[in-house]
Amino acid sequence: MSSVISAPEPQLLRRVSNSAVLDFMRASRAVTVTEIMKATGLARATAISVCEELVERGWIRELENQRAFGEYRKGRPARRFELNESAGFVLGVDVGIAKVTAVVSNLRGQTVGRSSQPFPGVRITAEDRIPGTQITAGERLAIIDQTAMTALQDAGALADMVLAVTIGIAAPVDRNGDVLATQHFWELFDLDIKTAFKDLRGWTVLLENDANLAALGERWHGEAAGVDDVVVILSSERFGSGVIDGGRLLHGSHGGAGELAFLKYVEGVGNTFGIALMARTWASETLAGKTRSSLRKHPREEISAEHVFAAAAEGDALALRILDRLADRMARVIGAVATIFNPELVVIGGAVAKSAGVLLGPIAERLGEFTATPPRIAVSPLGESIVAVGAIRSALDYVEKNSLDLNLRVPSAAE
Structure with missing residues (x-):
């Protein structure tokens, strides 16, 4: 019995080519079409076509067509492209028992905005591990939202430019983003944050344990690299x-x-x-x-x-x-x-x-x-930023994995 292996669909090949070019652009600064061809194995016509498509979608931009000072060669200068690092943003949020910190990053992982705000009435002691004064889940969510929006304002970014948000909490979170709320302390973080911010801001929210995010952050930018x-x-x-x-x-x-x-x-x-x-x-x-x-x-x-x-x-x-x-x-x-x-x-x-x-x-x-x-x-x-750094890495991982399925916000002419 023989089997027939079908050739990949053109649409799939195009998607693979787009992903390869975009991955290379994330790891590079300004690059020429020749450099893209060498890194991805694409033919020149395909590389140019992919770059033009990614420019149209907003992920990359074409740089001004000019040579370096003093350089002279016949013919047109090579076309150069780079990642449009401000095409969208990600949010990393560290929700502790006493305060919340939000950090905004561009698509290269560079911090461009930050805000922190305490939760009122919280005092942590060895005798009373759970704060004596509690605030409601709604009040806690409101403070988290306010902190996130202040961080975006600090970054000069709009809410609809956020491509993904990762929130770290001091409770176990499974692979599906569900909180293991089997202890009273962990229950304080079971706020249905993902649904709340999807409804309020339209954001894709990933939920993760704070120490897990700390490990991701440390391996990305810390001693564990x-x-x-x-x-x-x-x-x-x-x-x-x-x-x-x-x-x-x-x-x-x-x-x-x-x-x-x-x-x-x-x-x-x-x-x-x-x-x-x-x-x-x-x-x-x-x-x-x-x-x-x-x-x-x-x-x-x-x-x-x-x-x-x-x-x-x-x-x-x-x-x-x-x-x-x-x-x-x-x-x-x-x-x-x-x-x-x-x-x-x-x-x-x-x-x-x-x-x-x-x-x-x-x-x-x-x-x-x-x-x-x-x-x-x-x-x-990384100090007290360790969880937020890991949250940024988590959100970037999501964006990089799903880039071709995400729609970037295209600014209007008035903006």
């Missing part, structure tokens, strides 16, 4: 981790891969409270007694992790003891994570990462006590 086996631990207010194994982000069956609730069973840890929360909690508890410390110049209720790290740098004995406790705690956390996932690298991320570099040496010294496979340890250079 080029590393295929890495765990990024968000460690400011609470612990959460994103796991990349063999270059692939792990989700698990319900989005729970990387969740660290098991830490309450780890000796010397006992909960998921992060570096910033424990630093200020331990400082406040100790200062309730008569211990001498330069930290007393701050009101107890206003002491932050940054104050503790700064006092330790000045040799304050109390602050140094707290850092020692933090290093021991982090060694146990990283040891547990390393035993489960066996990464090459563990990155400490979040707003506290900038200060946490001083902990790397003490953590590394203790790590062998808690795992037979100690990884390299680093702190993220």
Whole structure:
């Protein structure tokens, strides 16, 4: 029995050619038709035709037909094209329990707008992990929307120029973008954000766990660039981790891969409270007694992790003891994570990462006590932007995968 293999349809071939040219343009600056032919294997006539189609659709633009100063050659100068990086925008949004941050990026991944806004009435403590004053889901959605629109205004972009939005939340999210709301804390993020913004703004919204986005951001622009086996631990207010194994982000069956609730069973840890929360909690508890410390110049209720790290740098004995406790705690956390996932690298991320570099040496010294496979340890250079950076990468991935199915907004003559 013989089988006949049909030739690809012309429409499919055209789509493949368009994708190849657009992918090359994203990775390049101004290029000539000859360079496009060399990169994609297309014939000259096809390359020119594809470029003209992509120009018409708005994805790329043709540059002014001129030679560089002092250059002389017979004939017309080569036609040059480049990505129209402002043809559309993506939004990366980090929705925490206490505040929301929105970042706008152009199609090259360059940040062009940003906004951040707190949720009112939120105070996080070790005694009461859930804020005592709650705001409604509608109020929370309104603040998220306001923050996103302010970021777009900062970028000089209109809402209908947004091609995709990725929102990171502090709860497990499965591959379909559904929230695993089996704990009260996670329920606070089950706002049906995708439907709300589709109805309100017409946006395509991708929902993802914040630590997973942190891992994507770190691998894109951080210490984990080029590393295929890495765990990024968000460690400011609470612990959460994103796991990349063999270059692939792990989700698990319900989005729970990387969740660290098991830490309450780890000796010397006992909960998921992060570096910033424990630093200020331990400082406040100790200062309730008569211990001498330069930290007393701050009101107890206003002491932050940054104050503790700064006092330790000045040799304050109390602050140094707290850092020692933090290093021991982090060694146990990283040891547990390393035993489960066996990464090459563990990155400490979040707003506290900038200060946490001083902990790397003490953590590394203790790590062998808690795992037979100690990884390299680093702190993220992305600071509190780590989740938003990953959200931008996620949204760009969506746009790049679906470019030929997206319609760009064409400005009117009045604009």
